[in-house]
Amino acid sequence: SAVISQKPSRDICQRGTSLTIQCQVDSQVTMMFWYRQQPGQSLTLIATANQGSEATYESGFVIDKFPISRPNLTFSTLTVSNMSPEDSSIYLCSVVGAGGAYNEQFFGPGTRLTVL
């Protein structure tokens, strides 16, 4: 399986500010994704991070609010912009195709975000 790290692991932020979350994988992966888990809820896909091009967003998520970068096959960032308390969630990076494990999907440890 892949080793996925996320930075920061947690943060407390003020309303109106932005936070960038980093996801690093120890091997090249086919696909990278960003998910959100609101308190006590299930996971929802935010977007697919595409290498070298704009991310593909799911319904209800927009680039201005959640800009995503993926400069190479092992790294991606998610920015949560102009935060409000409703953005308080765990944000998880997910990868497919790590280490030749086609179709296996793994998740990073998550970033716990609290917005005051």
Place this chain on the structure above:
Amino acid sequence: AQKVTQAQTEISVVEKEDVTLDCVYETRDTTYYLFWYKQPPSGELVFLIRRNSFDEQNEISGRYSWNFQKSTSSFNFTITASQVVDSAVYFCALGRGSTLGRLYFGRGTQLTVWP
């Protein structure tokens, strides 16, 4: 539309009891994947298993076993001789064969195993 239902919100058992977590899914795809993940209190999501829609063989891994039945669109998960360390939220998820990585999650089942 894709949908995963985990009807059991919370389950409590005493150590060494067997417990089954239910998962029912809906999809019109002929090729799809089913997953189970464990989320302990620390928050990380631990991959447990992936099954393909064309492979209905049940699987056993130690104390864990999975029963996949296409006839009832179910993918149930059984823990035998449960332990306190099994306490976690367990998520069932559905992935479409045509769009890897886009998983549809159930709401999760909180399992508490008491000593």
